[in-house]
Amino acid sequence: MKRIEEQTYYEILEVSPIASVKEIQRAYDRAKETFHADSLAIYSLFNEGEIKKIQAAIEEAYRILMDEALRKSYDQSHLQTIEKEEQESHMEVEGKSPERKGPLSFTDLSIHVEEAFYRGKTLKQIRERMDVDLKTISTETKINTKILEWIEEEALEKLPAPVYLKGFLKAYAQALNLEPQKVIEGYCQLFKEEKRK
Amino acid sequence: MNRTQNNDRKIIWTFGGGKGGSGKSFITVNIGIYLAKLGARVILIDADLGGANLHTFLGIFPPTLSLSDFIKGRVSHLHEVLLPTEIPNLQLLTGAQDLLNAADVKSVQKRKLLHSIQSLQSDYILIDLGGGNSLSVLDFFLMSDGGILVVTPEPTSIENTYRFLKSAYYRRLRQSVSSHSAKSLIDGAMDQKNEMGIQNPHDLFKEVRRIDEEDAKRIVEEVENFRPNLILNQVRSKKDIEIGFSIRSACQKYFGIHLHYLGYIVYDQDVGNSIRKRRPLVLENSRSRAAQCLTEIASKLASRR
Numbered sequence: 099m100k101r102i103e104e105q106t107y108y109e110i111l112e113v114s115p116i117a118s119v120k121e122i123q124r125a126y127d128r129a130k131e132t133f134h135a136d137s138l139a140i141y142s143l144f145n146e147g148e149i150k151k152i153q154a155a156i157e158e159a160y161r162i163l164m165d166e167a168l169r170k171s172y173d174q175s176h177l178q179t180i181e182k183e184e185q186e187s188h189m190e191v192e193g194k195s196p197e198r199k200g201p202l203s204f205t206d207l208s209i210h211v212e213e214a215f216y217r218g219k220t221l222k223q224i225r226e227r228m229d230v231d232l233k234t235i236s237t238e239t240k241i242n243t244k245i246l247e248w249i250e251e252e253a254l255e256k257l258p259a260p261v262y263l264k265g266f267l268k269a270y271a272q273a274l275n276l277e278p279q280k281v282i283e284g285y286c287q288l289f290k291e292e293k294r295k
Numbered sequence: 296m297n298r299t300q301n302n303d304r305k306i307i308w309t310f311g312g313g314k315g316g317s318g319k320s321f322i323t324v325n326i327g328i329y330l331a332k333l334g335a336r337v338i339l340i341d342a343d344l345g346g347a348n349l350h351t352f353l354g355i356f357p358p359t360l361s362l363s364d365f366i367k368g369r370v371s372h373l374h375e376v377l378l379p380t381e382i383p384n385l386q387l388l389t390g391a392q393d394l395l396n397a398a399d400v401k402s403v404q405k406r407k408l409l410h411s412i413q414s415l416q417s418d419y420i421l422i423d424l425g426g427g428n429s430l431s432v433l434d435f436f437l438m439s440d441g442g443i444l445v446v447t448p449e450p451t452s453i454e455n456t457y458r459f460l461k462s463a464y465y466r467r468l469r470q471s472v473s474s475h476s477a478k479s480l481i482d483g484a485m486d487q488k489n490e491m492g493i494q495n496p497h498d499l500f501k502e503v504r505r506i507d508e509e510d511a512k513r514i515v516e517e518v519e520n521f522r523p524n525l526i527l528n529q530v531r532s533k534k535d536i537e538i539g540f541s542i543r544s545a546c547q548k549y550f551g552i553h554l555h556y557l558g559y560i561v562y563d564q565d566v567g568n569s570i571r572k573r574r575p576l577v578l579e580n581s582r583s584r585a586a587q588c589l590t591e592i593a594s595k596l597a598s599r600r
Contacts, residue, residue, distance in 0.1 A: 133544075138538060
């Protein structure tokens with residue numbers, strides 16, 4: 099009983115987590131056909147809003163799963179249970195568990211943050227050096243790209259109240275594999291500076 | 296006394312959903328014959344309210360003995376109203392509509408009938424439920440080992456099938472929960488215009504979880520175990536075949552259930568010809584394309600034992 103927004107990309111496309119690119123393509127074609135606005139199989143079950151939501155979820159799932167790198171990082175962050183099951187079976191065979199990785203881990207990238215705290219442009223720099231676009235971060239964190247942009251631009255007047263902003267910063271930091279607390283503290287310095295002016 | 300012990304393994308399949316004319320009776324009879332020809336003992340039960348006519352598909356004249364004789368006590372055991380057919384191992388029972396669609400059907404009576412059916416001596420019992428949507432029909436659908444929905448690739452047929460499935464689904468959930476408040480939430484959910492804002496099974500689940508965690512667990516369990524089957528009849532193109540997959544997918548997303556797409560039967564002139572001749576297709580023209588589709592579905596069912 100998972101709502102569409104709670105389902106993994108694999109569940110949305112109804113494929114196994116080890117599905118091949120070909121299988122994903124086929125599943126996507128089928129899903130697109132099924133949830134097409136004129137489809138006979140849906141109009142008497144779902145309302146327009148629900149159909150739009152499912153369509154968007156299918157597109158998003160397809161976009162991520164068809165991109166090798168995006169899929170890999172998605173798997174690392176979202177398929178923990180499957181990983182765990184695999185881990186258990188691996189353990190039986192090899193007697194050890196595979197390494198666990200955090201979300202969007204770009205371990206080979208070393209980024210030196212010279213500044214004492216994270217500003218918007220620091221975050222942007224880090225993101226660009228990782229070669230990740232905002233849309234990916236948005237998918238990963240479920241934060242609107244507009245808000246991410248504002249964070250990067252330090253558009254303080256547009257940003258939501260600090261209590262919400264902290265949540266966004268935390269998620270963004272995690273997506274970039276940075277320490278959330280440092281990012282939040284650093285970024286909030288901006289507000290203090292602003293006040294002093 | 297010729298009643299069987301309940302320990303022999305028998306399988307009950309019910310054919311329902313959709314509307315009249317989707318081919319339920321045709322499919323029930325032909326699958327039954329196929330199974331009987333494999334050497335299994337098979338009983339066909341006609342519970343079609345739109346017009347019981349399984350006998351016609353078998354080339355038998357309107358039967359003199361029916362389920363009514365059992366219900367009204369003219370015979371004491373259900374097996375006494377079984378009719379033989381020209382196919383060895385295949386028996387027919389007609390007239391269940393008397394009970395299934397009576398407005399005042401008592402649950403005691405219904406249970407008695409279900410029990411009697413379950414104690415019939417057979418390997419397979421195939422029940423043609425027809426297009427009915429009454430509570431008794433739903434209960435028959437739900438009590439069987441497998442409920443099979445017969446649909447044609449047309450909006451009307453699909454719409455009716457969903458309506459049927461929705462009723463069966465909510466009825467099953469309603470029977471599974473124990474708290475009164477969860478039951479009334481489900482009653483509310485069945486009415487699309489309910490005031491609680493429950494638009495779909497997901498909304499219902501959320502509400503139930505809010506009031507009763509135990510009942511929410513039961514619902515999850517029921518949804519997981521509710522696995523109806525689908526046969527798509529009268530398909531004319533590859534695109535039609537795909538509709539079966541679309542229905543399966545829509546059911547997964549809407550109800551959260553696993554609908555098993557058993558197979559499809561192609562539109563075939565030979566079907567009409569066999570019905571007009573009152574000769575079952577799998578006997579009359581076993582090499583026809585539709586008969587081959589039926590055979591494939593029946594063998595899938597047989598392998599599920």
